[in-house]
Amino acid sequence: MVQASGVRIGWDDLPATVHAAVAAILGGPVVEAVSQVGGFSPGTADRVRLADGSRAFVKAVSAAQNAQSVRMHRTEARVTAALPADVPAPRLLGFHDDGTWVALVFADVDGRQPHVPWQDDEVAAVLEALRRLAVPVSGLPTLPSLLVDNFGGWRRLAADPPVSLDPWAASNLDLLVELADRGAEALAGDRLVHVDIRADNLLIRPDGSVMVVDWPAAAIGAPWFDTLALLLNIRLYGGEISDSVLDVFEPDPADVTAVVAGLAAFFTDRAREPDPPGLPTLRRFQQDQADVMLPWLRARLDAGLA
Secondary structure, rough: OOOOOOOOOOOOHHOOOHHHHHHEEEEEEOOOEEOOOOEEEEEEEEEEEEEOOOEEEEEEEEEOOHHHHHHHHHHHHHHHHHOOOOOOOOOOOEEEOOEEEEEEEOOOOOEEEEOOOOOOHHHHHHHHHHHHOEEOOOOEEEHHHHHHHHOOHHHHHOOOOOOOOOOOOOOOOHHHHHHHHHHHHHHHEEEEEEEOOOHEEEEEOOOOOOOOOOOOOOOOEOOOOOHHHHHHHHHOOOOOOOOHHHHHOOOOOHHHHHHHHHHHHHHHHHOOEEEEEEEEHHHHHHHHHHHHHHHHHHHHHHHHOO
16 A cells, blocks of 8 residues: 655755755754655655754745645645644744745644554544644635535546446446535535645644644635544554544534545546656555545445435
């Protein structure tokens, strides 16, 4: 199984102007940088240390690595600067954008990614963090507007079905289109949604609490979507969890099934595309998720949850 990871540049690959900008934000030059793994970005991701021992986390990218990553970094800077103080997310210390390179500087988080296969205590900690995260917000895109095109994947697949399309999906495309359309509508809400909850976007701190990182896709929508994304990641990497963890949000079970259908559309459709620059494993990772979503969707339909 492909892990969530791009092919990253490192701290030493950044130009001197970016090093200087980071030093200006932090109040001194970086004397040590340790590259971090995980996440789909070809840019650098480094835990850095200053001469006085203080630490920070820096991520930087240019269009030479991937133009979309540059846009995402700019969006993340705006989002994280505006997050409510009690949301479990790292604090943005500063932002550099010279038109070519974009760098974000965050407070360092003493933490690690969750173990996979997932462990019960870490699942419980993440569920608690996601409940804390789902606060009312404004000023972000709505989740339906963000994902409606992605959820249209079954319609595109029906227009041009690939030979490799799952046989059950191929014989149920009309139903899948209908479900995914409902799923896009079911995403409406007024709560903060991270949108991209995966093991590599979570940090377990020494006290067992959880910080949620990487916020470029944040939106306003249904409060249970992030927990649904966690369910997918646990099904992908292994661990014990039931769909009943969604019950705390009281979603309509048919809406949940429809969103599962929409996510299956997204991953199945996107997995057909060429890998983007600097991200040679992305499409395979999307296919791995599609391979999890379809049996999950069928199980919910067989259980009458539609």
